[in-house]
Amino acid sequence: MQIINEPEQMQAIADKLRLNRQLLGVVMTMGALHEGHLSLIKLARERAGTVILTIFVNPKQFGPSEDLHRYPRPFEQDVALANAAGVDYLFAPEDGSIYPEHFQTTLQCGAIAERFEGQQRPGHFNGVATIVTKLFNITKPHTAIFGEKDAQQLAIIRRLVADMNLDVTVVAAPIIREVNGLAVSSRNIYLSSHERSSAGALYRGLCHAEQRVANGEHNLQTIAAEVAEMINAIPECRVDYVSFVEEESFALAERAKASKEYRLLLAVFCGSVRLLDNMKMRAE
Ligand code: PAF
Secondary structure, eight states, rough: OEEEEEHHHHHHHHHHHHHHHHHEEEEEOOOOOOHHHHHHHHHHHHHSSSSEEOOOOGGGGSOOSSSSGGGGHHHHHHHHHHHHHHSSSEEEEHHHHHHHHTTTOOOOOOOGGGGGGGSSSTTTTHHHHHHHHHHHHOOOOSEEEEEEEEEHHHHHHHHHHTTTSSEEEEEEEEOOBBSSSSSSOOOGGSOOHHHHHHTTTHHHHHHHHHHHTTTTOOBHHHHHHHHHHHHHHHHTEEEEEEEEETTOOOOBBBBBBBBBBBEEEEEEETTEEEEEEEEEEEEO
């Protein structure tokens, strides 16, 4: 595995690989790699001949009250994990080469970025869209893998690619879950062992909703209220939001229409840790 720090060098390598008819797959991360990231790399390996992993803790997606400097950066450990996972190129730039002096152009997402996580973290998705676009231009991939775990981010990146005519195929990687159904996330390390087992309630809530939708309940608000009640009944858990969206547009959905796909989004505090989860479901 080759480690590249400079955008121009990464671009030159990507150009050369493309000339040699290599299919390039990219996985973008902020490091602190875990099982979830490794599953994205595995999927990239299946889809592409050359896998590029990016590690960059993007300051533009952190709000003023979020502690960018405390974000974990276990670089040596990430290098070892990436190497073992079969990454060909690790692109790990410094802040200054991504956002040099005089940098001022950023992307502005639409309404899709203002609800849910966007409401909680104003400007966050504009920062994500900006860095993802820059990393597309630097790594020049044919395919990019993003996790379904961050469903709103995935929807925004799909919108970005379509709206800006970006020449890349976005592939969604399924959520990796622990034995009790808890979705693998970098935030899970902050859960106590008791909270970790209580957090299984999120997956039970999603499965309940999936059953209700499959059994023909069309009132999605009723189902969302049931899920919230189930989760809030666990002493450590407090629901922030439980909402159905249309899978394609990410617009809020209140009533299910036959054969349409929906996604149930959850944000739940488990102790002081805010957990996200979601599940796609198809109405009968
Ligand atoms: O999902 C993440 O880790 C980040 O939002 C991403 C896509 C790497 C952009 O910084």
